[in-house]
Amino acid sequence: MNIRRLVVLGGTGDLTGRYLLPALAALHAAGHIDDRFTLTAGSREDWDGERYRRWAAAQLERHGADLPHDAVRAVTAACGYRKVDVTDPAEVAAVVAGDDPVAVYLALPPALFAATVTALHEAELPHGSRIVTEKPFGESLRDAEELNRLLADVLPEQAVFRVDHFLAMTTVQNLLGSRLANRVMEPIWNSTHIAEVDIVWDETLALEGRAGYYDHVGALKDMIQNHLLQILCLVAMEPPLTLGERDLRDRKVDVLRSVRRLTDADVVHRTRRARYAAGRAGDHDVPAYTDEDGVDAGRRTETFAEVELELDSWRWAGTRFRLRTGKGLGRDRMEVAVRFRPVPHLPFAQDEDVRPNVLRFGLDPESLSLDLNVVGSQVKKLTQVSLSARMDPPALPAYGRLLLDVLRGDPALSIRGDEAEESWRVVEPVLSAWERGLVPLEEYPAGSDGPPRRHTPERREDLLHQDAVLPQ
Structure with a gap:
């Protein structure tokens, strides 16, 4: 099942601006996503949607200068924003709320993964949703084991994408x-x-x-x-x-x-x-x-x-x-x-x-x-x-390939627990x-x-x- 709704927690960070936004524009240019796709960024900044779209446009101009202008404009227009404390279950639930399945990308420091996954568990993601974590996966073997247990409470293993763009x-x-x-x-x-x-x-x-x-x-x-x-x-x-x-x-x-x-x-x-x-x-x-x-x-x-x-x-x-x-x-x-x-x-x-x-x-x-x-x-x-x-x-750039796999539900290039x-x-x-x-x-x-x-x-x-x- 293809997903058309992406939530990025940590949506104002370097990862989002440098890699995820250009990757989405590349996917749009290649015809893999269309105007029905939406991106909601969540972060601590007290911004609104218009402020975020200006930021996203600036990031795409800086890191995606070779991308087609139509694709850049489409991705910018698809952006929304919510201020969120990623450790607060109620605030996280408000960001991911909706009837359609959602891919939630944790573009966060590893120290926040466990609290955020716990909040997502309480938010009760729609059926067919997926979670994406960045590297490093935890900060130790004990952290990784605990994080795997938390993720297993939220979604089945095939819906968890521990991505490594390499x-x-x-x-x-x-x-x-x-x-x-x-x-x-x-x-x-x-x-x-x-x-x-x-x-x-x-x-x-x-x-x-x-x-x-x-x-x-x-x-x-x-x-x-x-x-x-x-x-x-x-x-x-x-x-x-x-x-x-x-x-x-x-x-x-x-x-x-x-x-x-x-x-x-x-x-x-x-x-x-x-x-x-x-x-x-x-x-x-x-x-x-x-x-x-x-x-x-x-x-x-x-x-x-x-x-x-x-x-x-x-x-x-x-x-x-x-x-x-x-x-x-x-x-x-x-x-x-x-x-x-x-x-x-x-x-x-x-x-x-x-x-x-x-x-x-x-x-x-x-x-x-x-x-x-x-x-x-x-x-x-x-x-x-x-x-x-x-x-x-x-x-496609590496992050474009990874995001396409997430949206299509193919975990072959992600890391198993x-x-x-x-x-x-x-x-x-x-x-x-x-x-x-x-x-x-x-x-x-x-x-x-x-x-x-x-x-x-x-x-x-x-x-x-x-x-x-x-x-x-």
Whole structure:
């Protein structure tokens, strides 16, 4: 059943202005929603509908300048507004009231999810309604379990959309396409042939005024616990029977369950955390993270996080998966880099200099490349070439695809309740060890490559024992 009524709680926030409103305009331009669609925004500001429509128009002009004017005007006209305390059941009930089913989008800080879901329970949503939650889903495993219990009291699991816009990115989905639709790929997609997989989201962007959210979350919760673990699932999952919601999500949960739990010793040797100091990124100076407006230095929030994981499964025993993210770095690098093991024998003079084959899925911009060793201009001398392709631009932005799935009722690209809990199970040992100070909080100058990599003897020996290719 298609839904034509969307309520966004937190409707004046950055998420709504930067992503949701442009996504709705893109859906209108593509013919997926029409003039019967309505959007009601709820927030704390003492606004009326006209004030909100002016705000929405300004956001669309800023973040959707390339969208058709007719679509922008239609979405702006569809907007309404209600002042609401999202923890007050009576006020929430007034916002969602109506006979038709409604999709309620919680564009809120995670700390408000439980109280808001409780209020929605008392509001008694119309039959066929749906709830959408943003990441991170709770703030710990215990939070996620409690939130799942609350949501189960309101709506059935298939009506709950725990969205992660990374899953709607074209290149992320092409991870599955490259594996499952190409005969040459799947037979070598295992630890026999793959030494390491790097899943990286490095940004030159620094805090940019997001201290109110980011300083309470940090890089590990903001990126690795959800986005990068979701990509890990698509890289490592067994081929599903179909791409339907049950088969796809079952296989993703299998991956998360197979992640070997990190001990304190593992966390010390296989994780890093750091925050940026003052530096220069591109053509502008960047203040130290602790000098950014709204930052509490006492929280010791990390802006860089790296975690190395191993999977206890037949396919992946012996392969390292490295998940890394950072802000204020010297270059943007958003990719999945699959490093293959060396061939068993090379009849060339400089065998020791041969570089590994690397298959790269560029996430932003979307691209695909493969590094291959070939014979160069000198006889019997190898060189490396890169075969690359840029992907066609997606028909819809990632949030447009997610909203379309919500409105149509297709949960395949949303995160199931047990999957959200398993993601927390993976990172909780890291959070615990970091909170106890077992891993130092390093610093790196803004505009650099991040903190220097540590190579302890134990770690190098372990990698070499697994025949992995050490990073250059």
